[in-house]
Amino acid sequence: MENSGLCRAHTNIALIKYWGKRDENLFLPMNSSLSLTLDAFYTDTKVTLEPTAEADTFYLNGVLQGEKETQKIANFIDLFRHEANNNSRVKVESYNHVPTAAGLASSASAFAALSGACRDAFNLELSTEVLSTFARRGSGSATRSLYGGFVEWNKGIDHDSLSSHAIPIDAADWDVAMLVIAVNTGEKKLSSRVGMKQTVETSAFYPAWVESAEKDLIAIKDAIQAQDFIRVGEITEANGMKMHGTMLGAIPPISYWEPESVKAFQKIQEIRAQGIPCYVTMDAGPNVKVLCQGSNIEKIKKILLKDFKPDQLITSGVGSGIQSLK
Ligand code: 2P0
Structure with missing residues (x-):
């Protein structure tokens, strides 16, 4: 019997954002969201069952992790142990292929890859859709990294875990890409988890955010079906800004912006005014x-090189869904 699993999952960037939970234990979101999976950033994770071991071990990029990091994933792996009725401890070996300069969080690809590797190691028959409900309980955004291309995360109903899963959106032939402008790659001061809780509990704008995100989701799905890139971009940009607006309404206010973020936003607005569709x-x-659009990405990068260093500009095409590597 196989006793290991090795999976690759790509990271994703939300076009319609997830910002707030209605159930913190089950990681159930306040609103549905929609993302694009990226091919340039991914995590490879191997899980090997170690039936005689007394504790899980966790290596990240070849380095043995401490108790705190290991406990965090051990609790997550318990979900699979419970499902498989197999209490075996495991060895987890994970490699993040996210350029450190990109400053992108890797929890989405990390928990998606770990989910797939656990499924295979514990010999569980789980559909990709059901697997996305497991990934969700490691990190909300990981739900969407199970599929490639455009992906919706349906918020689901009430406290029903299985109803809150990822759905792939057919987007064949889309000429779409993403360029990351790395402003600051240091660790953030306020985690998403804490930031979103503070926003839900204190922002006067929060109910309006949820209402408007649901409308944006319907509109962007229509625009994706119509292959209307400009509309997709406009909805994406507006939705992201509304999320940051609702954070500014929190008490105390939350802002992740830095001066170079504002500069980058203004540059993109200028490039757009020159007739090249691009959205922040x-x-x-x-x-x-x-x-x-992929066909414009080098042109945009060239213009941005006047204001940003080459290693601040990282490009990616569209990524695929979770893959078993053996
Ligand atoms: C998103 N973000 O939709 C949003 C937009 C950040 C801003 O999902 O608490 O790491 O683990 O569920 O998924 C980042 O939050 O938070 C995130 P948890 P997560 O991509």
Whole structure:
């Protein structure tokens, strides 16, 4: 019997954002979201069952991790041990292929890859859709990294875990890409988890955010089906800014922006005014992501090189869904 699993999962960037949980234990979101999976950034994770071991071990990029990091994934792996009715401890070996200069969080690809590797190591028959509900409980955004291309994360109903899963959106032939403008790659001061909780509990704008995100989701799905890149970009940019707006309404206010983030946003607006469609989105950090057409990405990069260093500009095409590597 196989006792190991090795999987690759790519990271994703939300075009319609997830910012807030309605159930913190089950990682159930307040609103549905939609993302684009990127091929340039991914995690490879191997899980090997070690039935005689007394504890899980966790290596990240070849380095044995401490108790805190190991405990975090041990709790997550318990979900698979419970499902398989197999209490075996495991060895986890994970490699993040996210350029450190990109400053992108890797929890989405990390928990997606770990989910797939656990499924295979514990010999569980789980569909990709059900696997996405496991990944969700490691990190919400990991739900969407199970599939490639455009992916919706349906918020689901009430406290029903299985109803809150990823759905792939057919987007064949889309000429779409992303350019990351790395502004600051240091560790963020406020984690997403804490930032979103503070926003839900204190921002006067929060109910309006949820209502508007649901409308944006319907509109962007229509625009994707219609292959209307400009509309997709406009909705993406507006939705991201509304998320940052609702954070500014939190008490105390939350801002992940830095002066170079503002500069990058203005440059993209200028490039757009020159007739090249490109749109900004930002997550829980100061780095700026630019949604554009693949056919324009080098042109945009060349213009940005007047204001940013070459290693600040990282490009990616569309990534695929989770893959078993053996
Ligand atoms: C997203 N972000 O939709 C949003 C937009 C950041 C801003 O999902 O608490 O690491 O593990 O569920 O998924 C980042 O938050 O938070 C995130 P948890 P997660 O991509």
